[in-house]
Amino acid sequence: xxxxxxxxxEMGAHLATLLSGEKHDITMINSSIEILExxxxxxxxxxxxxxxxxxxTLVKARINRADLFISMMHVEDPNIVAxxxxxxxxxxxxxxxxSNIENFRPENKKLFxxxxxxxxxxxxxxxxxxxxxxxxxxxADEVFEFSEGKLSLFSIKLDSRAHIINKSLKEIEKEHxxxxxxxxxxxxxxxxxxxxxxxxxxxxxxxxxxxxxEGIDQIMQMGGRxxxxxxxxxxxxxxxxxxxxxxxxxxxxxxxxxxxxxxxCFELSDILNNTLIINGDSRDLSLLEDENISAMDAFISVTxxxxxxxxxxxxAKKYGVKKTIALIDNIDFIEVAQNIGIDTIINKKLITxxxxxxxxxxxxxAAIKLLSGVDADVLELIAHEGSAITKHKISKLxxxxxxxxxxxxxxxxxxxxxGDSQIQDGDKVVVFTLPSSIKKVSQLxx
Numbered sequence: 001x002x003x004x005x006x007x008x009x010e011m012g013a014h015l016a017t018l019l020s021g022e023k024h025d026i027t028m029i030n031s032s033i034e035i036l037e038x039x040x041x042x043x044x045x046x047x048x049x050x051x052x053x054x055x056x057t058l059v060k061a062r063i064n065r066a067d068l069f070i071s072m073m074h075v076e077d078p079n080i081v082a083x084x085x086x087x088x089x090x091x092x093x094x095x096x097x098x099s100n101i102e103n104f105r106p107e108n109k110k111l112f113x114x115x116x117x118x119x120x121x122x123x124x125x126x127x128x129x130x131x132x133x134x135x136x137x138x139x140a141d142e143v144f145e146f147s148e149g150k151l152s153l154f155s156i157k158l159d160s161r162a163h164i165i166n167k168s169l170k171e172i173e174k175e176h177x178x179x180x181x182x183x184x185x186x187x188x189x190x191x192x193x194x195x196x197x198x199x200x201x202x203x204x205x206x207x208x209x210x211x212x213x214e215g216i217d218q219i220m221q222m223g224g225r226x227x228x229x230x231x232x233x234x235x236x237x238x239x240x241x242x243x244x245x246x247x248x249x250x251x252x253x254x255x256x257x258x259x260x261x262x263x264x265c266f267e268l269s270d271i272l273n274n275t276l277i278i279n280g281d282s283r284d285l286s287l288l289e290d291e292n293i294s295a296m297d298a299f300i301s302v303t304x305x306x307x308x309x310x311x312x313x314x315x316a317k318k319y320g321v322k323k324t325i326a327l328i329d330n331i332d333f334i335e336v337a338q339n340i341g342i343d344t345i346i347n348k349k350l351i352t353x354x355x356x357x358x359x360x361x362x363x364x365x366a367a368i369k370l371l372s373g374v375d376a377d378v379l380e381l382i383a384h385e386g387s388a389i390t391k392h393k394i395s396k397l398x399x400x401x402x403x404x405x406x407x408x409x410x411x412x413x414x415x416x417x418x419g420d421s422q423i424q425d426g427d428k429v430v431v432f433t434l435p436s437s438i439k440k441v442s443q444l445x446x
């Protein structure tokens with residue numbers, strides 16, 4: 001695909017670099033010479049210095065040849081203007097980054113469509129939804145649902161509580177009989193392993209598992225996890241993410257929200273009716289103690305500063321908080337944060353890239369997820385009539401070695417995949433793949 005990306009920060013640059021690795025023709029428009037020079041040094045991307053709301057810049061980028069135009073600037077209004085201009089100048093499809101949640105109402109999305117904007121994306125909205133799902137499924141470190149929960153992807157860090165340490169997948173199945181899940185990946189010492197039946201789990205592994213709903217309890221038991229019932233939650237950061245998380249839970253849970261900016265606290269008080277809003281610095285130990293942090297069941301830090309989010313989550317762990325979630329914008333910090341004890345990392349660049357990558361694959365993609373701290377994707381692909389994936393049983397397919405099929409949804413029923421599974425026309429298939437194989441995998445479903 002010929003893709004043009006407009007940005008003014010790291011998110012647009014990250015997306016451009018990611019997509020360039022998948023053999024797309026990428027053009028990056030940015031007003032920062034430093035960002036463009038960095039992109040030139042790390043990826044095969046055409047860079048143009050300029051403003052994407054200027055017609056001359058779009059014409060210079062050959063917008064009339066674009067299969068996809070993505071505007072990822074920090075401020076919403078320029079993204080909307082850039083997409084409207086791009087569509088009028090010939091871009092086939094346009095995606096705009098927006099911040100106002102009202103824009104996602106069906107009637108408003110229809111209005112944007114009429115103006116030429118095909119899709120909207122809000123990193124903050126996606127991040128808030130992920131956090132809400134994690135709070136609902138307390139025992140997992142990361143969770144993503146496919147086909148309305150018929151299949152789910154769980155990640156669990158294996159610590160001393162896990163009952164499967166030093167056991168292979170064959171031994172686990174022999175010990176427990178039929179299981180309703182499949183291990184699709186293990187992240188170990190910075191490397192991602194696609195497991196086979198002889199692969200053994202070791203202490204410190206991050207295990208990625210595709211499961212049916214009935215397999216969740218079994219996974220949690222094997223991982224030594226207990227599903228906690230949460231009652232008290234502390235949220236640090238009153239921006240869009242923190243506000244949306246508090247809105248989602250304030251009617252059913254006790255929420256305390258700490259925000260350092262006094263003016264924002266007043267704004268939040270007009271929006272949140274059953275949340276205790278505290279004006280203060282979350283790095284202040286005396287403040288955390290005064291607000292009874294040791295009584296919290298979950299601690300969520302989503303300020304704009306990654307270091308603050310890491311530090312405060314570590315402090316929460318020190319006080320005995322069961323579940324910690326940190327927003328980390330610097331991708332280089334993710335693995336370090338996981339290794340020092342933070343339960344779950346949220347990264348806006350990765351979750352936004354997951355959404356946008358849907359529009360760049362050849363196959364019919366129902367869902368896609370880029371995983372935090374792991375150089376891998378999980379996709380839900382639809383098998384079409386005559387596609388190679390439907391020709392043979394899984395064991396007989398020429399499937400890439402750096403990818404694995406986790407589960408199949410056939411006639412609205414979920415099945416855990418094995419070598420004897422036969423994928424049929426119209427099936428939805430959950431696939432875990434390293435980036436090197438994503439194109440080969442998608443071609444099998446065409």
